[in-house]
Amino acid sequence: MTTVERFLGFEVTDIRFPTSRWLDGSDAMNPEPDYSAAYLTLRTSRGAVGYGFTFTVGRGNDVQAAAIRAFEPLVQGLEVEATLADLGGMARRLYEDAQLRWLGPMKGAIHMAVGAITNAMWDMRARRVGVPVWRLLSELPPAELVSLVDFRYLDDVLTREEALDILTAAEAGRAERTAAVLGDGIAAYTSSPGWLGYDDDKLVRLCREAASDGFRQVKLKVGGSIEEDVRRVALATKAVGPDVHIALDANQRWGVGEAIAWMRELASFEPYWIEEPTSPDDIFGHRAIREAVAPIRVATGEHMHNAVMAKQFLRHGAIDVLQIDACRVSGVSENIAMLLLAAKFNVPVCPHAGGVGLCELVQHLAIFDVIAVSGRPDNRAVEYVSHLHEHMADPVTIGGGRYRAPSAPGFSAEILPSSIEQFAFVGH
Amino acid sequence: MTTVERFLGFEVTDIRFPTSRWLDGSDAMNPEPDYSAAYLTLRTSRGAVGYGFTFTVGRGNDVQAAAIRAFEPLVQGLEVEATLADLGGMARRLYEDAQLRWLGPMKGAIHMAVGAITNAMWDMRARRVGVPVWRLLSELPPAELVSLVDFRYLDDVLTREEALDILTAAEAGRAERTAAVLGDGIAAYTSSPGWLGYDDDKLVRLCREAASDGFRQVKLKVGGSIEEDVRRVALATKAVGPDVHIALDANQRWGVGEAIAWMRELASFEPYWIEEPTSPDDIFGHRAIREAVAPIRVATGEHMHNAVMAKQFLRHGAIDVLQIDACRVSGVSENIAMLLLAAKFNVPVCPHAGGVGLCELVQHLAIFDVIAVSGRPDNRAVEYVSHLHEHMADPVTIGGGRYRAPSAPGFSAEILPSSIEQFAFVGH
Numbered sequence: 067m068t069t070v071e072r073f074l075g076f077e078v079t080d081i082r083f084p085t086s087r088w089l090d091g092s093d094a095m096n097p098e099p100d101y102s103a104a105y106l107t108l109r110t111s112r113g114a115v116g117y118g119f120t121f122t123v124g125r126g127n128d129v130q131a132a133a134i135r136a137f138e139p140l141v142q143g144l145e146v147e148a149t150l151a152d153l154g155g156m157a158r159r160l161y162e163d164a165q166l167r168w169l170g171p172m173k174g175a176i177h178m179a180v181g182a183i184t185n186a187m188w189d190m191r192a193r194r195v196g197v198p199v200w201r202l203l204s205e206l207p208p209a210e211l212v213s214l215v216d217f218r219y220l221d222d223v224l225t226r227e228e229a230l231d232i233l234t235a236a237e238a239g240r241a242e243r244t245a246a247v248l249g250d251g252i253a254a255y256t257s258s259p260g261w262l263g264y265d266d267d268k269l270v271r272l273c274r275e276a277a278s279d280g281f282r283q284v285k286l287k288v289g290g291s292i293e294e295d296v297r298r299v300a301l302a303t304k305a306v307g308p309d310v311h312i313a314l315d316a317n318q319r320w321g322v323g324e325a326i327a328w329m330r331e332l333a334s335f336e337p338y339w340i341e342e343p344t345s346p347d348d349i350f351g352h353r354a355i356r357e358a359v360a361p362i363r364v365a366t367g368e369h370m371h372n373a374v375m376a377k378q379f380l381r382h383g384a385i386d387v388l389q390i391d392a393c394r395v396s397g398v399s400e401n402i403a404m405l406l407l408a409a410k411f412n413v414p415v416c417p418h419a420g421g422v423g424l425c426e427l428v429q430h431l432a433i434f435d436v437i438a439v440s441g442r443p444d445n446r447a448v449e450y451v452s453h454l455h456e457h458m459a460d461p462v463t464i465g466g467g468r469y470r471a472p473s474a475p476g477f478s479a480e481i482l483p484s485s486i487e488q489f490a491f492v493g494h
Numbered sequence: 495m496t497t498v499e500r501f502l503g504f505e506v507t508d509i510r511f512p513t514s515r516w517l518d519g520s521d522a523m524n525p526e527p528d529y530s531a532a533y534l535t536l537r538t539s540r541g542a543v544g545y546g547f548t549f550t551v552g553r554g555n556d557v558q559a560a561a562i563r564a565f566e567p568l569v570q571g572l573e574v575e576a577t578l579a580d581l582g583g584m585a586r587r588l589y590e591d592a593q594l595r596w597l598g599p600m601k602g603a604i605h606m607a608v609g610a611i612t613n614a615m616w617d618m619r620a621r622r623v624g625v626p627v628w629r630l631l632s633e634l635p636p637a638e639l640v641s642l643v644d645f646r647y648l649d650d651v652l653t654r655e656e657a658l659d660i661l662t663a664a665e666a667g668r669a670e671r672t673a674a675v676l677g678d679g680i681a682a683y684t685s686s687p688g689w690l691g692y693d694d695d696k697l698v699r700l701c702r703e704a705a706s707d708g709f710r711q712v713k714l715k716v717g718g719s720i721e722e723d724v725r726r727v728a729l730a731t732k733a734v735g736p737d738v739h740i741a742l743d744a745n746q747r748w749g750v751g752e753a754i755a756w757m758r759e760l761a762s763f764e765p766y767w768i769e770e771p772t773s774p775d776d777i778f779g780h781r782a783i784r785e786a787v788a789p790i791r792v793a794t795g796e797h798m799h800n801a802v803m804a805k806q807f808l809r810h811g812a813i814d815v816l817q818i819d820a821c822r823v824s825g826v827s828e829n830i831a832m833l834l835l836a837a838k839f840n841v842p843v844c845p846h847a848g849g850v851g852l853c854e855l856v857q858h859l860a861i862f863d864v865i866a867v868s869g870r871p872d873n874r875a876v877e878y879v880s881h882l883h884e885h886m887a888d889p890v891t892i893g894g895g896r897y898r899a900p901s902a903p904g905f906s907a908e909i910l911p912s913s914i915e916q917f918a919f920v921g922h
Contacts (some may be wrong), residue, residue, distance in 0.1 A: 096592045126604060127562060127591035132560040133603070136553060164524045165553035171746070171774070171797060174602015175561070176554060219773040222750035222782065318599070322650035345647040346599070347802040349777065350810060354650065369599060374775040382778060 067117040069111065076138045077107040080131045080491040081481065082124060083422060092263030094289035094319040100124030101422045101454060102491070104131040104179075105481060108186040109365065110146045116190025117479040118182040121393045121421040126175075127491065136166060139281060141183060150191040150331060154214030154399040157184045161396050173371035177396055184397030189477035190384045194242040199477040200433040201399070204244060208233035211438075214399040214407065219374045223381045229406045236409075236441040243437045247248035251468035252429070252436055253447035255313070257420060259302070262287045266301055271358040273305035280467030283311040283447055289319035292331050299335045311338035313365070318342045322351040339363040339387055346370060352384040361458030365389055368418035372396070373403040389418040389449075392427035401431050405439045415440065420451035425462045426478035457485035497539065499574040504566045505535040508559045509909065510552060510848060510883060510919040521690030522717035522747040528552030529850045529882060530919070532559040532607075533909060534578030536614040537572045544618025545907040546610040548819045549849040554603075561607035564594060569611060578619040582642030585612045589824050601799035605824055607668040612825030613855065619904035628861040629904045631826070632672060638662035639866075642827040643834065647802045651809045654907065657834045664837075664869040671865045679896035680857070680864055681875035683711030683741070685848060687730070690715045694729055701733035711739040711766060711875055718745030720759050727763045738765035746770045746797070746868040748781040754786040767791040767815055774798060780812040793817055796846035800824070801831040817846040817877075820855035829859050833867045843868065848879035853890045854906035857897045885913035 086098035104127050105118040132200050137160055149156050156319045160180040161172055169176040192199045203211070212229050256279075259272030260391040269286075276284050286302055288295040295314075302312055314337045320328060325343035341364055344351045344459045346369035355363040366390030370376055388408045390401050414469035417432050419425040429448055436443045448469055455461040472478050516525035531547040532555050548558045563740040563915050565588055588608040620627045631639070640657050684707075687700030697714075704712050704729055714730055716723040721741075728862035730740055742765045748756060768790055772779045776796035784792040795817030798804055807813050816836045818829050834844045846859050847853040857876055864871045876897055883889035887908035891898040900906050 096596075098592065100593065123593045123596045125567075125591065127559075129557065129560045129564050129597060129603065132557045136557050139553075163553065164526065165528065165551045167555045168524075168551045169557060169603045169606075173775070175557065175597045175604060176602060178597075179699075199613060218749050219779070220749075222779060273744045321646050321648075345728065347800065348647060348806065348807050349602070351647070351650060351802075371601065372775065374773045374779075378776065378778050476674045 071110050071112045071114070073141050073146060073149070074109045075142050076112060076135055077109070078131045078134050078485055079105045081486055081489050082107050082127055082491040083191040083457070083489055085453065086124070092261045093287040093315065093317045094262060094265030096123055096317065097263070098494060101199055102127040102424055103481065104134055104182065105486070106134055106182050106186050108183070108190060110327055114119070114146065114194060116188070116193065117187040117477070117481070118184070118186025118189060119393065119423060119479065119481070120178040120182045121424055130175050130178065133175040134182050137178070137179060137183055150187060150194070153184055153187055153397070155189070156187065157396045157399045158216050160184070172396070173372070174309065176374070177371060178393060180396040181393055184399065185392065185477060185479065188398045189412070189479050193476045196475045198430060198474060200430040200471065203342050203430070203434040204240065204437040208237065211402060215403045216399070219405070220377055220403060223377045224407055225409055228410065232406055232409050233438065236438050239441060240437055243441065243443065246443065247437060247471050248434055251465070251470045252432055254281065254450040254464060254469050255285060255447040256281045256450045256452070257285040258450070258452045259284055262290050266298070269298060270301050270305045273302045277306045277310050281310065282467055283313060285313040285315055285341070285449070287317065288314045288332070291329070292328060295332060299332060299337070303335055313338040313341060314350070315341040316343050318345055318369070320344050322348070324353055325355045328364060329359045333359070333362060337362055339365040341365040341389070342368070349375070349378045350381060352379065353382060356384060356386065358362045360462050363387055365416065367391065368394065370394065373400050373407065375409050376404040378414055380407050385413065388413050388415050390428065390431060391418040392414055392424060392431060398431070405431070405435045411439045414442070414446040416446050417448050419449040420456040423458060423479060423481065425450055426460065428459050429462060429472065430477060433471055449457050457481055499538050499540045499542070501569050501572050501574060501577070502537045503570050503575055503768040504563060505537070506559045506562050507533045507914055509556050509917050510555055511885070511916055511917055512859055514552070515880065520689045521715040521743065521745040522690060524551055524745065525691070528764050530555040531850055531909065532562055532610065533914070534562055534610050534614050536611070536618060542574065542618055542648070544614040544616070544802045545905070545909070546612070546617060547821065547851060547907065547909070548606040548610045549852055558603050561603040562610050565607060565611055569862025578615060578622070581615055581619070581825070582644065584615065585824045585827045586644050588612070599800070600824070605799060606821060608824040609821050612827065613820065613905060613907065616637060616826045617907050620723040624903045626858060626900045627826070628858040628899065631858070631862040632668065632865040636665065639830060643831045644827070648805050648831060651805045652835055652838055656827070656838065660837050661715040661833055661866065666859050668865055669871060671739065671869065671871065674871065675861055675865060675899050679898040680860055680871060682709065682892060682895055682897050683713060683844070683875040684878045685713040686878070686880045688701050688714030690718050693724070697726060697919045698729055698733045698801050701730045705734045705738050705837050709738065709742060710895055713741040713743055713769070713877070713888060715745065716742045716760070717739070717744040717756070720756060720840040723760060726762060727765070730765055730909060741766040741769060741793070743769040744771050745783055748775055750776070750782055751864070753783045757790060759789045761787070761790060765790055767793040769793040769817070771794070775803070776804070776810050777806045777810060780807065781810060784812060784814065791815055793844065795819065796822065798822065801835065804835050808835050811842065816841050818843055818844050818856065818859060819846040820852060820859060824861070835860070835919065837868045842870070842874040847877050848876040849884060850882040851907060851909065853878055853883070854886050854888065857890060857900065858905060861899055885909055
């Protein structure tokens with residue numbers, strides 16, 4: 067066979083899990099989410115396969131699926147080897163498409179669609195060499211990692227040379243940190259106890275379980291009512307005991323002044339961080355909140371729509387914790403840019419996860435960060451939520467409050483065919 | 495008939511004009527646009543109608559149409575009178591939909607879809623009272639205008655009380671300014687001569703025509719190559735003569751340092767402004783460019799995805815000119831917020847237009863700004879491009895380099911049925 071291997075057309079499926087029935091995932095802005103995936107199966111003319119998806123919370127998953135399909139003509143027929151060898155270039159060609167970029171640019175449904183596609187290509191690339199994505203990335207030479215990053219809008223703050231220096235410095239100790247991750251995993255924190263829709267008994271029970279399961283951090287949703295927040299945070303603090311941090315998450319509920327006032331009421335509980343206190347677009351607002359609520363830390367990132375925003379949040383002291391998301395941006399290469407920016411400013415990366423499949427994907431990026439970018443395992447943890455892992459072909463393994471490093475080849479992105487069949491959405 | 499009037503289901507059409515065949519609209523980031531509209535016809539149970547659309551540049555117009563359709567279940571069946579009486583609340587309920595907002599939030603395709611819907615409702619409301627939208631808005635009491643604005647994420651910079659003060663102050667002279675606009679229109683500038691795809695002869699000929707047509711400002715696309723830009727700007731400067739300003743538009747082509755270096759090469763031509771020098775998300779980048787290239791002014795806004803971004807650009811001195819777009823944000827109410835922010839910081843609003851239908855819509859907002867918000871007709875102009883007006887049911891009227899105030903009821907948003915029939919896109 068000397069025929070060149072090429073990408074076939076997209077298979078895109080609208081998958082929706084009816085999680086709203088159980089109020090899993092309920093917060094101040096998402097009272098009733100139906101965790102969903104606009105799911106891409108990418109095949110080649112020689113039968114290779116890669117999986118990628120955009121996570122959504124229900125309605126609109128069809129729009130997201132349409133956004134992924136819109137890129138099919140730009141991918142179908144491309145040579146597979148050349149494409150997989152330059153996935154930074156592939157991402158850029160997709161998000162710079164002269165017509166599709168109008169729907170962003172570099173934000174929202176069209177940008178997340180690029181992420182689903184390039185993540186599927188990373189999955190395929192890692193499968194072909196038989197390693198998990200975290201290992202593939204952790205073993206790439208710094209020069210190749212830097213070549214993945216689009217510096218056009220970043221180089222006033224992070225130059226290619228600085229990025230290379232960060233990655234080269236992290237080469238020392240890569241092997242030791244890899245061994246440590248293989249032995250003991252990386253830290254997780256759990257958001258499973260703290261959804262707004264749970265009653266007090268369930269909150270307390272799940273907090274106690276989290277502490278006894280070994281988690282050193284639990285996260286609670288806040289922002290519904292201040293009286294309820296005070297009561298719930300007090301209950302949780304007592305339930306987890308003195309050795310477990312409690313972080314809070316307002317899911318963009320507040321304006322700037324409101325966030326500051328609300329956090330004053332909760333300050334006595336010494337929350338580990340306040341997450342998404344206001345609009346994810348408000349760099350100056352986050353900085354004002356951060357200055358006002360210190361020493362409480364400010365975290366955001368699950369809706370940070372691109373690396374240009376990360377650049378500004380980090381360079382201008384607007385956040386203490388960066389929460390990358392595997393599916394929000396244009397894929398692995400843009401997340402590498404965000405990890406590099408965080409490393410430059412010595413801001414810990416504590417990735418957003420949960421939903422469906424987000425834990426599976428982002429653990430690879432977090433492990434890569436620990437081994438090859440920040441080089442620091444000590445001051446960071448990956449979000450963990452206990453739902454829906456049974457639908458993943460390579461589900462995360464959690465033990466002692468830590469993610470165990472995945473070993474299967476790929477990006478752990480595949481959803482089980484039986485789950486796809488059961489939860490494929492066929493319209494209203 | 496005592497039946498309550500309700501909204502019917504959406505009629506959404508994917509309309510694409512093959513403008514790329516003539517290189518109209520070509521710039522450094524959009525070499526071959528096909529000007530398109532994801533077009534909504536909104537009808538009621540009593541036969542009332544309103545039109546709205548999102549402008550796109552071709553591919554992806556189907557995704558945008560899907561984004562509009564995704565809101566149909568939230569609108570169909572609503573009471574028309576109550577909805578039209580609170581269109582700020584309607585916009586907020588749409589962009590805060592707990593599931594659909596994940597695709598933004600407040601940005602990209604899903605946010606522009608809200609704009610298409612609420613703009614159609616403004617069109618309907620104005621038609622029902624028999625006035626153009628600019629007059630409807632200009633005659634609303636300040637208290638009602640303020641009630642349209644969502645201050646949640648804005649009130650650290652612009653409070654409801656400040657907004658009311660701005661509008662109340664502008665009540666003085668409303669009648670005189672209305673008379674002046676009815677007599678002499680508002681200033682326009684033209685971008686028709688300056689597309690990158692035009693050769694030198696066409697550039698010079700169109701520049702001369704613009705000057706003789708009465709335009710006092712022409713805009714040229716730049717960012718392809720510095721040598722060509724120098725040659726083209728020199729040609730245009732000579733062609734238009736000393737009384738016509740030449741503004742430049744880089745369409746996000748540059749990084750921050752690159753923008754500064756490039757503009758140094760063009761500074762001797764004393765450009766009237768440099769537009770979109772870098773990523774539309776880069777507030778700090780625009781500020782750095784502005785400081786470096788002064789006295790050349792910095793303009794942006796056609797991709798400014800919401801009022802939270804406008805708040806930051808304006809409050810922190812990142813721009814000299816705000817270029818609102820009628821279809822980029824969630825509709826009239828969010829544009830009112832942006833006009834108020836600009837008025838607070840005394841930054842002139844020179845709206846983005848062109849494409850298809852953008853001139854028709856945004857002229858209403860610009861006239862409203864002059865009459866009832868900034869109260870200043872003197873230091874602002876609305877972009878004008880000469881293409882595709884023949885497809886609009888109520889096309890703009892230009893004379894002497896000025897927009898004449900539209901007089902037909904509504905938002906001038908209707909595309910002719912014959913054009914819809916001819917240019918409805920039926921797939922690849």
